[in-house]
Amino acid sequence: MQQYRAHVLVCGGTGCVSSGCHAVKEALLEGLKTHDLADEVLVVKTGCMGPCDMGPLIVVYPEGVLYRQLTPESALRIVEEHLLKGRVVEDLVYRTENLKPVPVLEEISFFSRQTRIALRNTGLIDPESIEEYIARDGYLALARVLQQGDPEAVIAEVKKSGLRGRGGGGFPTGLKWEFTARAPGQPKYLVCNADEGDPGAFMDRSILEGDPHSVLEAMAIAGFAVGANQGYVYVRAEYPLAVQRLSVAIEQARRYGTLGSNIFGTGFDFDVEIRVGAGAFVCGEETALLASIEGKRGEPRPRPPFPATEGLWGKPTLINNVETFANIPPIILGGGESFASIGAEKSKGTKVFALAGKIRNTGLVEVPMGITLREIIYDIGGGIPDGKKFKAAQIGGPSGGCIPAPCLDVPVDYESMAELGTMMGSGGLVIMDEDTCMVDVAKFFIEFCKDESCGKCAPCRIGVKRMLETLERITTGEGREGDLELLEELGQQIKDSALCGLGQTAPNPVLSTIRYFREEYEAHVRDKCCPAKVCKALLEYRILADVCVGCGACKKACPVGAIMGERRQPHEINTAVCTRCGACVEACRFDAIVR
């Protein structure tokens, strides 16, 4: 085997791909060739490393130096300085807020505070190489399970770990496996839910793109435990790279005999097929997902019967989410007890969060359950940029809610989140600052749920629409006394009566924002004013006479001719004509226009 003195890992996650990591990798290879280092340094394209805003980024081992926001030119400098002469290129490494350079990955607080179990290989190995996965103890858990040949022992181990579903519901995984294993009926099916539809969450995508074999291995283990021989991965069509890497992984696994018939010569058969979604959020709900795999409209149905007893084509079916599966091989190898030693009392292990919105370090982080939001946002995420103030953290997507500043020290686990009127959901964590209007955010989510409602049950189809109409009224200055009470009452009724998870959780964003930001709602309703200055109908644009130089840029930009004034004289806005499009603010180079 060829030995290399250095390894360069190039992040090939979706974020870095769109930031231009291909060109950086090409430049590295070219530079290594020029300096005759191609035999000494190996360049590996990995899955997502996490800190998307730093992309394109690379890590040079053995030192573990992280270089960020690279261009092909700066990549060449790394070859000439670091790889040829052994000198760290200081101006390309990570810097803290006060500009102190931190070259080594493990010392950057974004990484040092993480515990990576589900993401153990993501960003570290080439996702298109089964050999690299195997080198990281890949398929060892499957081998051990098949060798021992005791499905019940596997289920017992998973139960001992305390692992709960990472897709949002938080149902104990081991119990689900047990129900499916005990359900009468043959054949049984296994489904991996990779229909990650929550806007703001992309951990399942990153696992599929960065470590697809971990999901395949876990599916085979689960298949053995519950007695299924056929698995399906249901992936969103919006994730083409995930589909491609997963297809490559399935091919390799079949070739290496870790999928297919008679795996490891034990007589156990298991194969996996990919099913691509077609753009319907509701298909993340398990019964809707099953309908979609069967080739029908993705409409949910009442439970019970649960899929564990009557699932795909009426047969017992185990459905787990991608991140849940990714935790399985470490649980088998390290033992359920060791997994259960991490995390909070009722929420064991770790959770991957997708940090986005108004936060300095965006990207994927995996942290032990029970960590506080403050630690995630400030210690790992680096806080709020541009000197703004933290306002709320939206967790759990359209099913979740907004957590305000006074609750930042609550531990993040399933129960605490439910108490706060939100839910863990799939782990999207969108940070909002003072410039975000909470009524507008609530409207955004309700509009999302209205669009994505399948229309089968009346509470969701009609109730959510009525909630949206009320919110639209409030944000356009037509709010009435009693609107908030109406939203609360209607929201509670929808929660109690909707058919599936989508409808039952759709009111959460509204209810939680009313709970914590009632004053902001009241300002919209009573004072016809949007304190965050977001809701257009409630704004009034003004030109500051003492700042305006009369350049006329705003006048030219205004699409409705609402701005008047002579050249070199302060201009004015006719508010009766103004449509509040904001074009003038963008055009003004003197910050003379305020709202």
Add this chain to the structure above:
Amino acid sequence: MELSSCSCRAMGQAAVDEDMLKVADEVVAKYRDKPGPLIQVLHEIQVRLGYLPREVLVRVAEGLGVPLSDVSGAVTFYGLFSLKPKGRHTISVCMGTACYVRGSDRIIERLEKDLKVKVGDTTQDGKFSLQVVRCVGACGLAPVVTVDNDVYARVKPEGIPAILNRYDGEAERTQDGRARAVHS
């Protein structure tokens, strides 16, 4: 829902013809014996034809032996399927939470103004279709716009013309299907 196919002549595309029906037959034959094939069949036909004309849906229903209402029900249920021809390039503006709080609504406004179309429509010359998508999973780079397979990160309204200009010639698709971030 527009089920007729006459509009496609004006779009400069061929009307439904024998070749399209042949594609439908081929795809149906490929999946017919698999369990629950309808969605996969529709996917592949749309990839090959760009959209799903009514005549093709009739052919699929006959081929799979299912009622046309089932086929039509599935096509209209899923956001990805289109009964109308699409433009040569599809512009998708991400309206996920992260992109929304970072201002993707202003990007849509700008695109609608520059292209003179509304979301869901195709420009007069059949060059661009404009649509909104729910989260492409690149939240760290919000707001995000994709044009076909090219991803543009941290887009600002002022940066829109530069993006559109890249699609001026017809041989402009980047070779690896990727694009650099456009910072303005």
